[in-house]
Amino acid sequence: MATQHSRSAARIMMAPAVFFLLVWMLVPLCMTLWFSVRDFRPLRGGDNGFVGLENFVRFVSSSAFWPAILTTLMIVGGVLLISIVFGVLLAILLDKPMWGQGIVRILVIAPFFVMPTVSALVWKNMFMDSVNGVFAHLWRFFGADPVVWLSEVPTFSIVMIVSWQWLPFATLILLTAIQSLDSEQLEAAEMDGASPLSRFFYITLPHLSRAITIVVLIQTIFLLAIFAEIFVTTGGAFGTRTLTYLIFQRVLESQNVGLGSAGGVYAIILANIVALFLMRIVGKNLDK
Amino acid sequence: MGRITLDKVRKAFGEVEVIPPLDLTIEDGEFVVFVGPSGCGKSTLLRLIAGLEDVTSGVISIDGADATMVPPAKRGLAMVFQSYALYPHMSVRKNIAFPMKMAGIPQDEQNRRIEAAAKALNLTDYLDRRPGQLSGGQRQRVAIGRAIVREPAAFLFDEPLSNLDAALRHGMRLEISELHKRLDTTMIYVTHDQVEAMTMADKIVVLQGGVIEQVGSPMELYRTPRNIFVAGFIGSPKMNLLTGEEAAKRGAHTVGIRPEHVTISTTDGAWKGTVGVAEHLGSDTFLHVHREGATDPMTVRVDGEFSAKHGDTVWLTAQEEQIHKFDADGLRIA
Ligand SMILES: Nc1ncnc2c1ncn2[C@@H]1O[C@H](COP(=O)(O)OP(=O)(O)OP(=O)(O)O)[C@@H](O)[C@H]1O
Ligand SMILES: [Mg+2]
Numbered sequence: 001m002a003t004q005h006s007r008s009a010a011r012i013m014m015a016p017a018v019f020f021l022l023v024w025m026l027v028p029l030c031m032t033l034w035f036s037v038r039d040f041r042p043l044r045g046g047d048n049g050f051v052g053l054e055n056f057v058r059f060v061s062s063s064a065f066w067p068a069i070l071t072t073l074m075i076v077g078g079v080l081l082i083s084i085v086f087g088v089l090l091a092i093l094l095d096k097p098m099w100g101q102g103i104v105r106i107l108v109i110a111p112f113f114v115m116p117t118v119s120a121l122v123w124k125n126m127f128m129d130s131v132n133g134v135f136a137h138l139w140r141f142f143g144a145d146p147v148v149w150l151s152e153v154p155t156f157s158i159v160m161i162v163s164w165q166w167l168p169f170a171t172l173i174l175l176t177a178i179q180s181l182d183s184e185q186l187e188a189a190e191m192d193g194a195s196p197l198s199r200f201f202y203i204t205l206p207h208l209s210r211a212i213t214i215v216v217l218i219q220t221i222f223l224l225a226i227f228a229e230i231f232v233t234t235g236g237a238f239g240t241r242t243l244t245y246l247i248f249q250r251v252l253e254s255q256n257v258g259l260g261s262a263g264g265v266y267a268i269i270l271a272n273i274v275a276l277f278l279m280r281i282v283g284k285n286l287d288k
Numbered sequence: 289m290g291r292i293t294l295d296k297v298r299k300a301f302g303e304v305e306v307i308p309p310l311d312l313t314i315e316d317g318e319f320v321v322f323v324g325p326s327g328c329g330k331s332t333l334l335r336l337i338a339g340l341e342d343v344t345s346g347v348i349s350i351d352g353a354d355a356t357m358v359p360p361a362k363r364g365l366a367m368v369f370q371s372y373a374l375y376p377h378m379s380v381r382k383n384i385a386f387p388m389k390m391a392g393i394p395q396d397e398q399n400r401r402i403e404a405a406a407k408a409l410n411l412t413d414y415l416d417r418r419p420g421q422l423s424g425g426q427r428q429r430v431a432i433g434r435a436i437v438r439e440p441a442a443f444l445f446d447e448p449l450s451n452l453d454a455a456l457r458h459g460m461r462l463e464i465s466e467l468h469k470r471l472d473t474t475m476i477y478v479t480h481d482q483v484e485a486m487t488m489a490d491k492i493v494v495l496q497g498g499v500i501e502q503v504g505s506p507m508e509l510y511r512t513p514r515n516i517f518v519a520g521f522i523g524s525p526k527m528n529l530l531t532g533e534e535a536a537k538r539g540a541h542t543v544g545i546r547p548e549h550v551t552i553s554t555t556d557g558a559w560k561g562t563v564g565v566a567e568h569l570g571s572d573t574f575l576h577v578h579r580e581g582a583t584d585p586m587t588v589r590v591d592g593e594f595s596a597k598h599g600d601t602v603w604l605t606a607q608e609e610q611i612h613k614f615d616a617d618g619l620r621i622a
Pocket of ligand 2: 330331332447
């Protein structure tokens, strides 16, 4: 029973945690906002004072800005596409009773537990290396010239690495969704004359729509911030510079904290636009 | 246009034989009810006919043509599931249209059939709702509507009313019977409720452990049950079964007396007993009478106005010509 007394006691007890979280969030945010309006270059004179919106204008008008946005969208979109399409297919496959199901399911989930830096290094050195990589051997086995993955198709390579990490997550969520599909519905559709393909499009896919939206929402938020995969593979070269990576370069490589902070503010705005957009889709989906 | 024959149909799940070889003929236009206790293989048998399960051996023919290997959609049968199995993301109209859409029927013909089905099933006002916004009875009607529009050779129902409350169940029972009279299509109906079986069927198939115990019209089963199992299963309340001296006196191992075939008197009769629990239904009362020297109470049907209190002494007499006699194997003695 929540009496007046116990409720105020609860509020007092929760206060430190709420306060801590608030500070944890607000301090970096405020610092970013503060730096973004100042000309702050630690190695070149330190804080050179207030400059208004100059950093914001410079960040956007730099020739690297729009390509970075485009790369970000391509990577996020590519990974989403791959992880949803293959996630649905894998989930359907894993839902079928088969020998060794338990082990296969664990193996499918495994990549999710590998740290991004590690998986990117493994991909770079074991698979994509143009001399000794597994792919290079495979290509040579078939008599083809090995592809120099990270310089010839850098964006695609990064999409592949990140998809490999996120596919298990999508598969896991979609698998649980598929398992909740009433088998009588599929049987009814079968009796109604629906082919396996129409059963998939008319019954299974609509049933999965909510799970798919949730996967898209969660993954987008994380994918906007991918960094380690780019850092250890291309280092932002060959047009693989995302918005996150651009900010990193502005702050650490050019030592221009003010300019980087302005980029950070843009990233916050972008993430919020995406989140708002996705929340509305999810809301609409949950209304059904 | 809906004659279904099963010839030595057998079904095993791995090692477990659920249905030993079984023969059955369902005539065109017949309302056949499969009835039996839980787990006896009614659903399995229905799903074999539907094609949702493969037979282990034997032949299923529909209208004389071998349909054993024909996929479910091509058998021309429509099924109504216990859970209704409506498509939750489609409106009622789209649900009903789905089988026609899959069959590629032209749009105006689809609309005509949807309107007709909706009118027949009182669904006209609900066509644009989703299944989630309907009551249990309405969902059931949508499921039936989806089956009707296919104009199937036969309808298969798997316990379609078991999720409904008593009043609705009675209403839907009448509606399904009515539908059968109007469409004159073969219907196969699975239930474990013997009242549904008795009231709806042209022909009842009593199953136990995958074996057909008896096939016949409701009254045949009521009047001449072939064995003790059928005798106990058909009729409500259950038939009184007596063994020992009473049975031996009549040259049988077991005798069965229905509650409605016992006359009761407060003055004299064959057996003396005391009244136990009385179940009042209004028109009738079922008395559980403890006979002297017997362990199980005997159920007796009396007029609703008959007044007997707990502990009263009464005399019972069975109507001799209505007594069913069974031998030691439980089979009927003619
Ligand atoms: N897929 C399956 N695998 C193994 N055994 C099964 C399978 N389906 C059914 N059975 C078994 O077959 C028997 C008959 O099942 P069925 O579902 O036909 O019973 P039922 O008569 O419909 O019972 P209820 O009235 O409870 O619905 C049961 O003993 C069940 O355990
Ligand atoms: Mg069943």
